[in-house]
Amino acid sequence: MTKQLGRKVIDQLTPYVPGKPIEDVKREYGIKKVTRLASNENAYGPSPKAIEAMKEAVQNSWLYPEPTCRSLREKLGALYGLSPEKFVTGNGADHLITLITMAFINEGDEVIYSSPTFGSYRESTLMMGGKPVEVPLTEDYVYNLDGILEKVSEKTKMIYICNPNNPTGTILQPSQIENFLKQVPSHVVVVLDEAYVEFIKKENYRTGVDFIKDGHQILTLRTFSKLYGLAGTRVGYVMGSENLLAPLQAVRPTFEVNRIAIAGAEATLDDLSHSEDVLQKVQSEIDRVSKEYTALGFDVVGEHANFIFVDTKEDAAELSEALLKKGLIVRPCTPWGLTNHVRISIGTPEQNDLLIESIKEIKNTEVV
């Protein structure tokens, strides 16, 4: 009954299924200790200074936050060498995707991206009456820029590029993105989703910040949820030229980012030594566990994020279910149509070892 009252598009939406909540696994499987390596969270947590700042901010909860996040934008500007006017903050990158779509997509407009990728591009497009146009990733599970260019038409309004791509952890070469940007017509808005960009294991890798400085008309999306460990606090931002940010400002709710999130994000930027430490730990764990998974017979396909994307060469849903029974949550890629692949977030060394040992146990049981 209620569904009929909703807009027609509601039937077409396939709501994003986040990593299974720890509480659900405890209840369903009767397990006390559950480890989640399914949502690409930062297992090391936020900076202790961010925690302190957020506790402090709670005391002023009765005051509305500063609507434009001026001081946070100044800190971001200083970090990247851009003016604070080139940033819009939001209640997580996910909500910024919704706002970007609200700001630019008219009914019938086409939005192109490669698939599989982050699900919000499709959902937000449909919600605004736009038409998602999906181009399969290349054979190497990389964003298919040539395929996307072939689909560009008068109807195209937006292109999403997820780099590194979720769920595959693969990246494009910056020169590929630059060549692509040169060929995209000016009626198309390019959104570069760089939620995981800090984890890319390449020296002097050019990112959206550089492309903006070069004068490209793009929006670049970032988040405090991954490297900075503030997924539960909800804060992200978009960088870009002011003409592209203006429509976004127009649809952005006034008090989009709460006072506690602002305090946490600002203190995070004041304590970058914490995130540098986290980055170093995550990257050394990626190198270590990749070898372990390879030894188990898996193919590690993508690893330029705080997760790895592996081909288990067997039914990944079955493996994930067997792991759930042991209290370990990973993300089978079956909903993306990849039956043998799993996306595994990088946890602490103890969590990673627990997962590897559990997979070994399951595989040994299979052989017996």
Ligand SMILES: Cc1ncc(COP(=O)(O)O)c(C=O)c1O
């Ligand atoms: C590619 C990508 N973009 C955006 C987001 C949204 O991040 P946030 O937690 O800031 O909403 C995610 C979250 O997993 C993601 O994987």
